[in-house]
Amino acid sequence: MTEAVETGLAIRNGVAEDVEAVLAFWLEAAEGTDRHDSAESVRRLIERDPEALLVAEAGGRIVGTLIAGWDGWRCHLYRLAVDPAHRRKGISRMLLDAAERRFVEHGGMRADAMVLHDNTLAHHAWTAAGYVRQGEWGRWVKPLGSRRS
Numbered sequence: 677m678t679e680a681v682e683t684g685l686a687i688r689n690g691v692a693e694d695v696e697a698v699l700a701f702w703l704e705a706a707e708g709t710d711r712h713d714s715a716e717s718v719r720r721l722i723e724r725d726p727e728a729l730l731v732a733e734a735g736g737r738i739v740g741t742l743i744a745g746w747d748g749w750r751c752h753l754y755r756l757a758v759d760p761a762h763r764r765k766g767i768s769r770m771l772l773d774a775a776e777r778r779f780v781e782h783g784g785m786r787a788d789a790m791v792l793h794d795n796t797l798a799h800h801a802w803t804a805a806g807y808v809r810q811g812e813w814g815r816w817v818k819p820l821g822s823r824r825s
Contacts, residue, residue, distance in 0.1 A: 685739070685767065687774045690729030695719055698731070701738045705757040730774050732767050740767040744775035751784040756798070768801050
């Protein structure tokens with residue numbers, strides 16, 4: 677998927693060659709939040725679902741990302757991140773539009789987003805895109821395998 681945009685920005689699917697650059701980008705653009713990301717995990721995502729990782733690129737440089745996970749039942753959004761120098765230029769909206777188109781093409785009916793409670797900057801972006809916090813649900817987690825943090 678490549679989408680040329682008048683601003684010189686392109687939205688495309690991430691590929692294996694992007695893995696290290698994406699990980700470095702997340703450390704910078706996702707406010708340094710480390711959620712135990714690894715090259716192996718990102719590669720596995722791309723292998724499992726080559727359309728899931730969306731990358732916004734300008735001038736050959738990653739300026740935004742979004743994981744648009746589709747499991748055949750639910751539409752999940754993770755890792756929306758935009759380079760701080762490129763924020764407020766519509767990149768988040770373009771990534772979300774691409775993800776939403778993907779979901780609709782697969783028959784998805786509702787998308788959900790993983791957003792940290794304390795990330796109020798992100799709350800504004802998600803609200804502006806038409807997403808609302810769902811107060812009646814909570815996220816329950818359990819580390820699997822050797823990862824126990």
